[in-house]
Amino acid sequence: MVKEVEMxxxxxxxxxxNNVYVGDVFExxxxxxxxxxxxxxxxxxxxxxxxxxxxxxxxxxxxxxxxVEVDLHEIADDLLEIRHIHDDxxxxxxxx
Numbered sequence: 117m118v119k120e121v122e123m124x125x126x127x128x129x130x131x132x133x134n135n136v137y138v139g140d141v142f143e144x145x146x147x148x149x150x151x152x153x154x155x156x157x158x159x160x161x162x163x164x165x166x167x168x169x170x171x172x173x174x175x176x177x178x179x180x181x182x183x184v185e186v187d188l189h190e191i192a193d194d195l196l197e198i199r200h201i202h203d204d205x206x207x208x209x210x211x212x
Contacts, residue, residue: 120202120208125192128211129169132158132188132198141201142173144186152176156183168192 123131136142136155142153153173161168168189175182188195198209 117204118206118208120210122210122212124212125195128189128195128198128209131209132169132171133160134169135202136200137202141199142171143199144159144171144191144195145197146191147196151184151186152199153184159185161189194205 121137136158138155138157138199140155141152142155143150145151153175156172156174159167159170159172168187170185170187172185174195195211197211200207200209
């Protein structure tokens, strides 16, 4: 089942923190970048270094297949859409 919702950036961070798990499919669209992949892990915010919630992804693609870590707070102003697939549930989040 595909569900489409609109969320503010703060709601997106809470959603990711509470609903995204290792092994899920997670696709981020920001600025002119589309980063599809499998979730390798989540790293909570670090007040000492100022880093935000980070999602580790194993990117999937024919040309590019590498692990990256995306700091959601770093891309907050450019974040457009997230697609999250967990089990058979798919949610498409449009960021307001």
